[in-house]
Amino acid sequence: MASSSCQSEGLSEEDYDLIHGSESGWVDARTSCHHLHSLSPDLTHIPTPNTPCNRCQHPNENWLCLSCKDVLCGRFVNRHMLQHFRETNHSVALSFSDLSVWCFSCDAYLDAHVIQQLRPVHEMAYVLKFGELPPVGAS
Ligand SMILES: [Zn+2]
Ligand SMILES: [Zn+2]
Ligand SMILES: [Zn+2]
DSSP states (O other): OOOOOOOSTTOOHHHHHHHHTSSSOOTTOBSOOTTGGGSOSOOSSOOOTTOOOTTTOOOSSOEEETTTOOEEOOTTTTOHHHHHHHHHOOOEEEETTTOOEEETTTTEEEOTTTOGGGHHHHHHHHHHHHSSOOOOOOO
C-alpha cells in the first residue's frame, strides 16, 4: 500500500525557485540556526540588491554574505557564494533575488521573520529592494 503523499518531487528547478521565492512561508525554513555567531555586527549598512558579484561581475540575483557583506553569485551562476563559504566558513547568506536567507552549514533556509538576528538585515534588504518596509505579518 503505497499511499504516497504528493510531495514536491519531480519539480523542475524553475518550479523549485518559484516556490522558494514566494512572498511568505519558505518551504522548510528553519527557525533556529547555530551559525549566527559569525554574523556581521553591523547589518544595517549593506550593499544594494543590484550589486554585481564581487568575482565575476554577474549583475543580479546575487547573495550577500551576512558575515563579511561580500556580494557573490549563486548556484545557478558561478557558485561564488558557495566557494566563499568553503573558503571562509561564512555560513549565512541573504538572497537578493527573493530575500530568503540560506545557511550553508544547516543546508537549509532560515526564517528571517522568526530569527531575531536576521530580521533587521532582512528588513533592510527589503527596503533597499522595494523602497518600503515589509508588510507587518498579520498572519
Ligand atoms: Zn560570481
Ligand atoms: Zn563572507
Ligand atoms: Zn546554520
